[in-house]
Structures are given as structure tokens and as C-alpha cells.
Amino acid sequence: MKVLETERLILRQQTIEDAAFILELLNDPSWIQYIGDRGVRTVEDARDYILKGAIDMYARLGFGFYLTELKDGGIPIGICGLAKRDFLADVDVGFAFLPKFRGKGYAFEAARAVICYAQNVLALERIVAITSEDNHASAKLLEKLGLNFEGKIRYENTDEEVHIFGINKCI
Secondary structure, three states, X not given: OEEEEOOOEEEEEOOHHHHHHHHHHHOOHHHHHHOOOOOOOOHHHHHHHHHHXXXXXXXXXXXXXXXXXEOOOOOEEEEEEEEOOOOOOOEEEEEEEOHHHOOOOHHHHHHHHHHHHHHHOOOOOOXXXXXXXXXXXXXXXXXXXXXXXXXXXXXXXXXXXXXXXEEOOOO
């Protein structure tokens, strides 16, 4: 189901038919470095990941991480969307794109649309984002989106400190 459309992108709910793409994305070295190894090694693992993650979140909360694809050709390029994490008071925006689609403005375009959707349609007053301390590219993008660095927090059930950013209005 299509959720958002931008000039170049369509953001839609993930389905189990997206498993091969999700498998590729979750095993991208940058995903593993900055987001973490989710142990997804087969298409069946990816289907399970989609069912227990995105599809469950859509059902429970009405939002989640959306498959982001090019309008031209419907090629999947990444994910972008919202998550409600137990250790954060606010909903957080996140994104991940395959390497060949980075540096083209797609993450900015998708995340800007998601933030405005969250605030204007879902009526969320505040949006946050977290990044690993060494993920400078994502931090730079979050600041470009208007999120402000607010400090460091400990990621749930780990010793890892992450940077937290926040915004109270969309751009």
C-alpha cells in the first residue's frame, strides 16, 4: 500500500514479497556497521524480519519503515520510515539505502516527506532520530533535515552510546 509520494519516490508498506530486497539491504556492510547485524541470512529470514518488524508495526501503530522505490521503474532503493522504540519517549525517523542510491538526495527527500507526514497526518508533535557515534553522513543529513543534536544516550540493553537528534516541526 502506497503511503507517500515525492517528486522521485514512492514510499509504501513492506510486504513479504520484498524479502529478497530486504535481505540485500540488511547485509550491506554499512547497515551492519551503523545499524547492526540482524542475523538475516536467507530470504526466509527476511520474510520473518518483515512480518515481525514492519508489518507488525503497521498493525499495532499505523506506521513503520516503508520500502522506498523509484517512481521511474519501481526499483526498490532503501527503506525510510518511523519506529517507536521502548527506550525513546518519541517516535524516531530512520532510513537506509543501498550504496548505489546514496549521495543522490533520495534519503533527504524520503525522510523529509516522512517527518512531515508524521507531524501533519499522524499528529506527532516531536520526532527524534538516533545514529551511531561514527555515522557522520547520517548525522549531517539529520541536521540538513532540521533535527538538532541533543546529546548522547545509551542504546537499549547495550553499552553503546548513540547520538540523539530531535525536531518539533517539519521543514
